[in-house]
Amino acid sequence: MPQPQFILDYTGNKYHESKETEKININYDKYETIIEPFGGSFGFSRYLYEKKGLTHLNYIIYDYDEDLINFYNYFKDLINNGEHLAFIDEYNNEVKKMTENCIYEKDARFLNIKKVKNFLNTYTQKNIFIMYLIKKNHFKSMTFCTPCLKKNCGFFELIKNATFIHSPFENIDDAILNDKKTFVYLDPPYIATDNSTYEIPFNINEIFKKMQHIFKTTDCLMVHQYNFLLCVAFEDKKQIQYEKRYGGTTKKKTKHVFFYNF
Numbered sequence: 001m002p003q004p005q006f007i008l009d010y011t012g013n014k015y016h017e018s019k020e021t022e023k024i025n026i027n028y029d030k031y032e033t034i035i036e037p038f039g040g041s042f043g044f045s046r047y048l049y050e051k052k053g054l055t056h057l058n059y060i061i062y063d064y065d066e067d068l069i070n071f072y073n074y075f076k077d078l079i080n081n082g083e084h085l086a087f088i089d090e091y092n093n094e095v096k097k098m099t100e101n102c103i104y105e106k107d108a109r110f111l112n113i114k115k116v117k118n119f120l121n122t123y124t125q126k127n128i129f130i131m132y133l134i135k136k137n138h139f140k141s142m143t144f145c146t147p148c149l150k151k152n153c154g155f156f157e158l159i160k161n162a163t164f165i166h167s168p169f170e171n172i173d174d175a176i177l178n179d180k181k182t183f184v185y186l187d188p189p190y191i192a193t194d195n196s197t198y199e200i201p202f203n204i205n206e207i208f209k210k211m212q213h214i215f216k217t218t219d220c221l222m223v224h225q226y227n228f229l230l231c232v233a234f235e236d237k238k239q240i241q242y243e244k245r246y247g248g249t250t251k252k253k254t255k256h257v258f259f260y261n262f
């Protein structure tokens with residue numbers, strides 16, 4: 001089984017794909033702060049921090065998913081108190097218990113929902129973050145704590161130093177984004193795509209209008225699945241396409257585009 005490189009198996013994670021940004025000349029010396037308004041598992045920031053060694057920058061991660069941001073801030077406290085490895089063990093023990101309690105149906109890909117619900121009901125608030133992790137991982141990639149995660153992973157350090165803020169992108173004050181020393185990485189929900197995996201509704205028009213605006217004021221890089229209408233809407237921006245290969249059994253390939261203005 002491949003080793004996960006993060007604590008969450010996050011849909012749309014851009015950690016590996018950020019290597020494609022090497023095709024663009026980005027002078028990181030100009031910046032003090034990296035902002036990911038659509039943070040998710042902040043793959044781009046992790047890439048900069050871990051792979052490019054840009055550990056001196058400030059990283060600000062936003063997301064409108066409050067549970068996710070609460071989880072990061074909780075995990076950050078655990079790291080600061082040296083309790084995160086114990087937390088990981090606790091998580092893995094819970095997963096083990098669930099497996100032993102046969103929450104899985106015979107075919108291990110499917111869960112017995114009734115048993116899962118019973119299990120969740122017996123859970124106390126104290127473990128809410130563990131349950132969040134387990135739920136978000138959809139019980140798929142069960143244990144996140146492989147031996148590689150026991151070592152001092154780069155992202156522990158990044159989580160410790162980064163700022164995590166719960167906010168819809170639409171509400172982020174323009175002044176925060178509009179700074180010459182700030183670089184904004186935008187990985188929004190895609191337009192004209194099935195966005196039903198997002199649990200919280202959002203206004204895609206407002207998101208794209210605000211991004212158009214930020215592109216006028218701040219150094220930005222946006223990543224999006226290839227979409228000819230978007231290429232027209234952002235035609236005055238620089239564009240680079242790349243091929244994205246999906247893992248797993250599908251072996252699907254799609255075209256993606258970077259839009260940027262620096």
Ligand SMILES: C[S@@+](CC[C@H](N)C(=O)[O-])C[C@H]1O[C@@H](n2cnc3c(N)ncnc32)[C@H](O)[C@@H]1O
Nearest residue numbers: 012013014038040041042043064168169187202
């Ligand atoms: C494509 S994913 C980003 C993945 C991320 N780049 C990574 O490496 O994991 C989009 C993220 O935007 C968040 N999101 C969706 N709509 C939002 C909004 N209106 N404001 C802020 N975040 C939003 C989702 O919760 C999700 O985490």
